[in-house]
Amino acid sequence: MLTPQFIAGTVFVAFVGACVTGLTWISSTLIDVDKNVAVVDLKVDVNSQKIDELHVMLRPMWEEFTGRTYDDNLASYHEAAAKGE
DSSP states (O other): OOOHHHHHHHHHHHHHHHHHHHHHHHHHHHHHHHHHHHHHHHHHHHHHHHHHHHHHHHHHHHHHHHTOOOSSOTTOOOHHHHHTO
16 A cells, blocks of 8 residues: 555645645735735825825915925025025
């Protein structure tokens, strides 16, 4: 009953089963990770949109408060603010 051929066949079947189980686990884990990444990406897009809306809303108030405009030059001041008027 415990011939070398039987033992080799059993070991082979066990190895193949372990490989299939491992591949199944890896693929299911990757699918879960992909779903989580998609959800996080969607949340980031929604948050980014909200941040952009807040920036558009707050920018005029900030420029009025500080007396300077931001035209992609952070060191640029209004002339009146630079003179202290």
